[in-house]
Amino acid sequence: NAGVTQTPKFQVLKTGQSMTLQCAQDMNHNSMYWYRQDPGMGLRLIYYSASEGTTDKGEVPNGYNVSRLNKREFSLRLESAAPSQTSVYFCANGPTNANTEAFFGQGTRLTVV
Amino acid sequence: AQTVTQSQPEMSVQEAETVTLSCTYDTSESDYYLFWYKQPPSRQMILVIRQEAYKQQNATENRFSVNFQKAAKSFSLKISDSQLGDAAMYFCAYRRGETSGSRLTFGEGTQLTVNP
Numbered sequence: 001n002a003g004v005t006q007t008p009k010f011q012v013l014k015t016g017q018s019m020t021l022q023c024a025q026d027m028n029h030n031s032m033y034w035y036r037q038d039p040g041m042g043l044r045l046i047y048y049s050a051s052e053g054t055t056d057k058g059e060v061p062n063g064y065n066v067s068r069l070n071k072r073e074f075s076l077r078l079e080s081a082a083p084s085q086t087s088v089y090f091c092a093n094g095p096t097n098a099n100t101e102a103f104f105g106q107g108t109r110l111t112v113v
Numbered sequence: 114a115q116t117v118t119q120s121q122p123e124m125s126v127q128e129a130e131t132v133t134l135s136c137t138y139d140t141s142e143s144d145y146y147l148f149w150y151k152q153p154p155s156r157q158m159i160l161v162i163r164q165e166a167y168k169q170q171n172a173t174e175n176r177f178s179v180n181f182q183k184a185a186k187s188f189s190l191k192i193s194d195s196q197l198g199d200a201a202m203y204f205c206a207y208r209r210g211e212t213s214g215s216r217l218t219f220g221e222g223t224q225l226t227v228n229p
Contacts, residue, residue: 031214040122042204042219050214058216088156095208095215100146100165102208102217104158 002026006091006105013081013112021076021108023091031094032074033058033102034066036087043090049074081112115140117207119220126195127228133180134190134223136205144210147181147188148217152202161203164188166210192225200227 006023013019025032030051035043035058045058049068063085065077078085088109094102116139126132138147149161164172164181172179176196180189192199205220 033216035217035219040221042117042119042221043217044219045216048214048216056214090158092158092217100163101160107156107158109156 004091004093004103004105006089006108008108009106011108011110013078013110015082015112017081018077018079019081019110020078021089021091021110022073023075023105024073025093025103026072027093027103028071029093029096029103030071032068033092034064034074034076035090035092036060037090037107038087046076046089078110081110083112086110086112115142115145115207115209115218117205117218117220119205119223121223122221123224123226125226125228126192128195128197130195131191131193132195132225134192134203134205134225136188136190136220138186138188138205138207138218140186140207140209142209146208146210147179148206148208149177149179149190150204150206150219151199152204152222153198153200158204162190195227197227197229200225 004025033048034046037043047066049055052071091105092102145166147164151159162174176193178191202222206217
């Protein structure tokens with residue numbers, strides 16, 4: 001079992017370029033999340049999906065869009081990248097009634113120049 | 114809104130010694146969970162320990178234990194017999210009790226250095 005897999009691991013973009021971060025889980029959890037990690041600020045929620053077909057804004061949604069394609073996949077799109085979006089991005093799933101734990105992908109280090 | 118605060122940006126400990134990382138949180142909920150996550154240089158988020166708010170007994174996982182003070186809204190992590198592999202960023206996190214769409218709220222993190 002891979003758990004939660006996100007791609008790519010590293011990416012450099014020029015200001016104004018677009019890209020999509022991919023996330024997939026093989027754990028059959030209903031909820032999926034996108035966080036960003038910045039120094040001194042911990043991880044902050046960008047968007048989440050409580051179940052297939054639903055998405056909601058988190059704490060820092062501006063400049064991002066998401067798609068919950070199916071139960072397995074939850075993608076994050078930057079339409080026009082800005083230097084302020086330089087960060088480490090994490091996808092996560094969980095929790096469920098049977099498991100209180102969230103499982104994380106390995107993170108994507110994104111640099112916008 | 115729930116908040117989580119880690120007031121120690123950096124901590125250091127000698128190998129084999131004990132260190133305590135502090136965390137406070139604010140919530141009006143009665144049903145919630147608290148977590149400590151470890152993030153080594155690989156960036157992987159690793160669950161260290163979790164505490165259910167309704168349990169009075171402090172959680173323990175091998176060398177890791179917590180001091181959960183519900184009234185004071187304090188949740189500290191004690192690492193005993195520190196090892197070089199414990200060096201990492203540690204995050205305290207909170208989430209509400211319901212499962213659907215229940216997101217984690219993180220503290221700022223504490224960078225732990227273990228000196229040989």
